[in-house]
Amino acid sequence: METLANLESFVRSAELGGFSGAARKLALTPAAVSRNVAMLERNLGVRLFHRSTRKLTLTEEGERFLASIRDNLEGLQNAIAGMSAEGGAPAGLLKVSLSPTFGIDHILPLVPAFLERYPAVRLDWQFDNRQVDLVAEGFDAAIGGGFELSPGIIARPIAPAHIIAVASPAYLKKHPFPLDPSGLADLDGIVMRASGTGRIRHWTMRNVSGDEMSATPRETLVVNDPTAMCRAALIGLGVTLIAVPDVLGHLESGALVRLVPKWYADAGPISIYYGSRTLLPAKTRVFVDFIAEHFKRHRLAERFAGSLG
Structure with missing residues (x-):
């Protein structure tokens, strides 16, 4: 019987066109993903990918196999994520991209309360003024504005990004x-x-x-x-x-x-961006809900609204 790791490695490699992208998504090394796929191919007795130095492409057998297991794999992952959320504490490394000023001023101060509630979660946060590719770069979530949504990415608005004119009293x-x-x-x-x-x-x-x-x-x-x-x-x-x-x-x-x-x-909404709800790990789900609930409870959307004058 195939392991979930082998099947996940195959599906993510097919979706992202290579072992490196799949490795970032699964928090593995490219070598580990390659070994998982090779083991799957040996067990099935078929070649699933055409390999070249530039990219992976599915064989005809690989395309059929992907079509037959993709929905079932998502169901298994969803069930596991649900059990984690309901039966155990969210845990693991939470990788998040944030815009520097907004992230440092308004999100970083929430970390003590978040970690007190979810002590098994570890944080890897990157502060950047750019749009990241959540899947290709292995992020669990991002907070910012103006992201172009790729397939499978959800945007949950938390506040408006209203631009206003300011100057110092001295000026x-x-x-x-x-x-x-x-x-x-x-x-x-x-x-x-x-x-x-x-x-x-x-x-x-x-x-x-x-x-x-x-x-x-x-x-x-x-x-x-x-x-x-x-x-x-x-x-x-x-x-x-x-x-x-x-x-x-x-x-x-x-x-x-x-x-x-x-x-x-x-300038549009400030949003939390994350992967498909059906595949959301418990650590990501509780983080998204924690941030959204904080903004709602403290009415930050209203405080950030330049339209209120």
């Missing part, structure tokens, strides 16, 4: 308050260069009435990180357009002031 002592977003063009701008395209990000702001207006401060300082944008605004270098969560503490303390407070830009 505003020397410059007039703009009456609407068009007035930002007269101010020094701390602007963001998108890492993916290399282009300067431009925003169109709106108000609750649905009116829209371009917001284009002068490109006085160009950076590629929201933390740098916030710091530059704090030291009085100009106005920046930035997500509410990245500056909320500074607005509450008075270190930054919101300009044109009836206007904001909508």
